[in-house]
Amino acid sequence: MDITKIKAVVFDCDGVMFDTAAANRKYYDEVLASFDKPGLTEEQFVNVHMMTVNEAIEYLFPEIDDLSKVYDCLKTIGYHKFIKYMTMEKGLKELLITLNDSGYIRGIGTNRTNTMEKVLEDFGLEDYFEVVVTAATVKKPKPDPEQLLLIMEKFNLKPDEILFIGDSDYDRQAALNANVWFVAFKNSELKADFNVESMDEIAGILQIN
Template sequence: MDTSGIKAVVFDCDGVMFDTAQANRKFYNEILKCFNKPPLDDEQFQNIHMMTVTTAVEYLFPEMDDHRPVYEMIKSIGYASVIPFMLMEPGLLELLDNLKQAGLVRGVATNRTNTMGKVLIEHKLKKAFDIVVTASDVANPKPFPDQLEKIMDAFALLPRQIVFIGDSIYDQKAAESAGTWFIAFKQPGLQAHAHAVSMAEVGELLKLSKYNS
């Protein structure tokens, strides 16, 4: 991976910036419980981890023609209740600071929708990013390239001037379609230009060591 021309580093949220397994499982299990359905099995959890809320609801409640009761329950319970259970990836703050010192654009491309703002506020990351693009900001969520293309347009960047860090096949396909560099985070099975298992390793791949204190 040639890092010499990189001008922006874009992060997926769930599974990259945060370990959201406990929070997401807790939230969706609460919804399922309200409709007398069993808790998520491992396959279901792996799938909803990549999905927008809309797609997840359709996936978990295929027998329902009208999903309005589910959305009403989601609104009633509110994702904010489980945001504190999201665990920030160690080294994220240091990496973001190093990216800022290096003069690189810091972005987020996530299939979250209206919960992303609450996540950033709760974990004091509101000012840590130059641009945040959610599924509700574009016509098509990941695996489509719309989010990455929106970031490119916002900063007049070429595809190879962006590195996208993700952990799902949706992220991989979005990067492939957009033509950006892709770092797979803690997912050795994904096809990527590079793989990393920690934020420190991402920093090394991006040759940010000179900014470390």
């Protein structure tokens, strides 16, 4: 594979574009508390971080057959008030500008469902991406490669023309199954084509810094 062939750079949201640990923990803790359950354990936190909301709710409430009350609770709580606890990754906006200046397609592939638009709006990033694919856009979220395949199809790209940046095993599996380049962000334990700790290092891989 030739790094110079890359035409599109696709970002996962949670753990890559943003540190969402505090926001996600507060959100799910409030949901759990509404049903008199204790807050997230460390293991639960790691798992829900990768999952879609639906997967997370099924995982956190295995004892409930009819989850409609839990979903009603989610609507009441809402996620928007937790966005303020998210922190944008240092150098993200600068990297996105440089990618655009260098002619790259910029994308998002995330297992968020209906909150991505609001996140981009609140952080002033609405105009920084050519494509945003969420769990709501596809039939099968990550680890299925559908999000990446959709981006490929939309822009008529080959697998070796996409660089996908993620931080979880779901991301790794999606990249592997789509046969695209994979960058593991701030997770040195993940097997990847590249392991990085900063946005600057991504620019370095593409030789645009």
